[in-house]
Amino acid sequence: MWISNGGVADLAIIFAQTDKSKGHKGLAAFLVDTKTPGFSTQDIHGKMGLRASNTAQLFLDEVRVPHENLLGSVGEGFKIAMSALDNGRYSVAAGCVGICQACIDACVRYAKERHQFGKPIGSFQLVQDLIARMVVDTEAARFLVWRAGYLKNKGIRSTRETSIAKYFATEAAVRIANDAIQIHGGYGYSNEFPVERYFRDARVGTLYEGTSQIQKLIIGYHTLGIRAFD
Ligand SMILES: Cc1cc2nc3c(=O)[nH]c(=O)nc-3n(C[C@H](O)[C@H](O)[C@H](O)COP(=O)(O)OP(=O)(O)OC[C@H]3O[C@@H](n4cnc5c(N)ncnc54)[C@H](O)[C@@H]3O)c2cc1C
Numbered sequence: 001m002w003i004s005n006g007g008v009a010d011l012a013i014i015f016a017q018t019d020k021s022k023g024h025k026g027l028a029a030f031l032v033d034t035k036t037p038g039f040s041t042q043d044i045h046g047k048m049g050l051r052a053s054n055t056a057q058l059f060l061d062e063v064r065v066p067h068e069n070l071l072g073s074v075g076e077g078f079k080i081a082m083s084a085l086d087n088g089r090y091s092v093a094a095g096c097v098g099i100c101q102a103c104i105d106a107c108v109r110y111a112k113e114r115h116q117f118g119k120p121i122g123s124f125q126l127v128q129d130l131i132a133r134m135v136v137d138t139e140a141a142r143f144l145v146w147r148a149g150y151l152k153n154k155g156i157r158s159t160r161e162t163s164i165a166k167y168f169a170t171e172a173a174v175r176i177a178n179d180a181i182q183i184h185g186g187y188g189y190s191n192e193f194p195v196e197r198y199f200r201d202a203r204v205g206t207l208y209e210g211t212s213q214i215q216k217l218i219i220g221y222h223t224l225g226i227r228a229f230d
Pocket residue numbers: 001002003004005047050055204207208209210211212213214217229
């Protein structure tokens with residue numbers, strides 16, 4: 001369920017449980033050709049956002065995978081999934097910084113152009129309050145992403161820093177896109193301006209690649225040394 005590009009991909013990485021009694025230590029990762037007999041997909045329609053991106057449900061029915069398609073060894077699936085998540089979370093966070101900046105750009109343009117009570121709405125203090133909050137959140141998100149990226153480039157494990165960046169940037173993007181709609185007034189609610197799409201596209205950020213709640217549990221674990229889940 002919910003696999004990005006699942007309906008168009010030639011290859012899929014499939015994680016399978018080889019021994020339930022071993023929990024996450026029983027997981028194995030396989031590279032699977034999506035043309036393999038028994039492999040099928042169904043596109044998911046009706047998403048709130050990310051409408052240019054394919055999302056699909058995958059079905060595997062007696063799919064046979066050659067041994068050479070095993071990634072790593074049996075039992076290493078969880079480790080492989082976690083390292084893939086560090087990369088996925090990083091790109092979601094970076095994408096959200098882009099949405100935040102696009103919202104600021106759209107709002108600055110609109111706040112100068114739209115006049116009410118004989119003045120540009122950007123001259124109202126409460127509109128400046130919204131814009132100032134957007135700028136601070138965006139810069140904080142950008143620096144958190146840069147920090148995680150710096151560690152990644154150095155080859156240093158950055159699960160904690162990536163979760164912090166992902167949590168902050170995705171939540172910031174939702175707040176900022178929501179405020180961007182507010183600044184655009186009624187027009188913000190229509191597709192005449194891009195901010196409604198920014199909101200719809202931002203909204204998934206706090207869900208995929210691990211929800212915000214899961215990021216907080218990861219940050220909690222790295223802070224307390226106590227796992228909230230197995
Ligand atoms: C557009 C889109 C594309 C996606 N692409 C992919 C993809 O390519 N590959 C892929 O593997 N997945 C993909 N996903 C799936 C996505 O990662 C999951 O939807 C997401 O991780 C949440 O899992 P869930 O939907 O099962 O929610 P659930 O796990 O059912 O969570 C529901 C709620 O319960 C909370 N919750 C669950 N467990 C806990 C806990 N232990 N403690 C506290 N709160 C908890 C969650 O935070 C959430 O608020 C995609 C999803 C979407 C919407």
